[in-house]
Structures are given as structure tokens and as C-alpha cells.
Amino acid sequence: MIKITVLLILAAFLVVMNHFVFQIKPEDIKAAVEELDGAAPFIFLGAFLLRPPPFTLLPLSIIAVSCSLVFGPVLGFVYIVTGTVLGAAASFYALRTFAGGGSLEDNGRENLLAVKEKMEENGFEAILMLRLLPVLNFDLLTYISAKTEVGFWKFLFATAIGTIPGSLMFGVFGSSLLSLKPVNLLFLGTLAVILSMLGWIMKKNIEQQIDTETLKEEVQAIRREARA
Template sequence: MKPLSKLIKPLLLISVVLGLLWFNHSVLHLSPQGIRTWILTFGWAAPVLFILIYTVRPLILFPASVLSLTGGLAFGPVWGTVYTIVGATIGAVLSFWLARFLGNRLVSARSKEKWGKLEKNMQQKGFIYILLLRLIPIFPFDLISYGAGVAKVNFWAFLFGTLLGIIPGTFAYNFLGSSFLQGNTSYLIIAAIVFVLVTLVPLILKKRVANKS
């Protein structure tokens, strides 16, 4: 009975995650253009609503990329980036504290032992770890926030690592989103190039740092 009881929490967590992913894909199935059209009907309150939606987005695992493109479509590359950074940072902080609060309940003692070294490194070098993870688009945005909370990364290191790390990618998504409204092929090409450069540069820098070390 004990081995079975230990599996209940992980299985329940996996079921919730899979259920949310299915809900986003099959039920919501929202596009950036559709969200933009709806959110702009709120007039002056549209930016506030956008930030609020981005803040609670991690709770239902709605794709961050969709909302980032929406920011560019609805508010342009500059203000779209600003609103997205504000919403994404607040949402990341919410996820961080939620994971910090529930972490001990969801992670078994045996699991903690297995990733104890990584957890210790993240606690000691939290800012660098979070900054690199945010800059390099390898792991899902929300997974980093929840993982940092469980690993008990210093909050301020997490906050500033997140805030600085999401700026390039956020601008790239918003610039790309805003280019869809221009209807100009050259503008779209420029936006695509900017998006690719901002995505690849952190990967190149990471390799150089690894080679020097």
C-alpha cells in the first residue's frame, strides 16, 4: 500500500497538467488575433486586462508565446513589450511563491535527494541560473518558475534574473506580432530576422562561455 500511496501525488499532478494542456488546446484554442480583437474592446482598460491575463496565465498553463504575440498585435512592439514584461514577471512571481508553498507537499524526500546537488547550485547561483534559463529558450517558461520555487532559489535573484532574462525574447515576440498588422513583406522579413537573432544569440554566448570554462 505504501508504494501505491507515494504514486498518488505525482499521478494527480501529472493528470492536472495534462488536463490543463488539453483544455488550452481543445477548448480554448485561442489565437493572437482573436485575443487582440476581444481585448481591444475594453478601450483604456485593455492594457490592464492584458497584464492581468498574463499574470494568471501560468495557473492554466496557457502558452506564453500566444499572449506575447498578442501584445505586439494589440499595443505595438514598444508598449506591447512593456505590458508583457510586467505581466510575465508578476505571473512568474506568482508561480514561484505557489511552488514554494506547495513544494514540500508535492516533492518526496527521495526526489529531493536525487536533485539535491542541482538544488544547492541553484540556491548559491540563483541569479545566473535563472538569467540563462530565461535567455535560452530551451525549457518552458512556467517550468522554470515552478522549479525555482521548489528549489528555494533566493526570491530577489529569481525576480531580477527573470526580469532581465525575458526582455530580449519578449521584444522579439512583440515585434513579430506587431509586424503582422503592417501587411508589408519586407517588414515581416525584418521581424523574422530579429526574432531569429534574439533567439540564437543567447545560445551562441552560452557555447562560448562553456568553451572558455
């Protein structure tokens, strides 16, 4: 809920700043994209897929908002989902194939073991729920999934479906930054409220079984071990 509130405040701030200071028009963005001669989609997909410098330091949300700002709500949404899924697939494969160390079964990691068991019992539903919940960030969940016996295709399909609500919100959000469109902002606000309510209900349910804060700490510890 806090993240979505910050997102809405940021949207209002950027709309006001653009209106009075930057005065960037949608036509300016369109002209800049056309100058790239069709390379723009591949640049964004590459940013999602590989996250090379300087994109490594950027959250996926920033890349997603920029994508929808450039391509609009429809194409932006398509590229966000496509890029996010491709990036998750590449990370999952690389982690499972090349990354070593950091076993989930080490002592003292009860929350990770609980998540591992749920994923291996019912991988698709478990990953889908965690993708929809604001419990773990995107990369941490990919890391945990790669360390379990969850099948690649279950992971990929759950990620694709779980990415849709957030991608839709980012698509509308980014495309609304240059001009104050009441319809888009109303849609964004409604979607944000619905996602917040569903996320809060689902988070309360999962927190009855797992200490999510401790889970984050356990995952970070494993990642440090893997890099050591």
C-alpha cells in the same frame, strides 16, 4: 532554432493570409481596443498573471504575440515583460507557500540536484542563464526555482532580465503580422539569428554538465507527485 524557424514561417504565413483573406488593418485593432475603455491592458496583464480559462491552455508565447498585435511593438513589449514577471512572481510565491510534495532530493534525480546546487550557490546567474536558454519552458523553471532556497528577489530580477530578449522578439513579431514592414521583419530576423546562435552556444555548454532531456522528465515526475 527549430522554434524560431517555425515562428518566422508562421509570421510569413499570417502576413500573406491577412493581406489576401482577412484584410485586418491596424486601425481596426486600434478601434477595438478603444472600445474597451482602457480595460485592454488589464485583461492582458490578468491573462499573464492568473492565466484563467481559457488562457490556461494557451502557451505564454501566444498571449505575448496577441499583446503586441493589439498594443504595438513598444507598449506590447512593456506589457509582455510586466505581465510575464508578475505571473512568474505569483507562481513562485504560490508554489513556495502552498504546494507540497515532490522533493528535489529524492533518489535518482541527479540532474535536478545539479540544477538545485547551482541555483543555491549562484541563484541569479543560474536562473538568468536558464531563462535565456531553450532548455526548460518558462513554467518548469519557475517550479524548480520555487523548490530551492533561491531568494525571491534574485528569482524575480533574473526572470525580468532573462525575459527581455524573448519579449522584444514577440513584440516586433506580433506588431508585424498585420502589415509587411521590411524594417520590423529585418530586425526580427536578425534578432532571431543572434538569439539562436547564443542559445546554441550556451546550450552546448550547459549540456556538458546536465542531461537536459532527462531534467525535463524529472521535473514532470515531481509535478505529477505534487498533484497526487
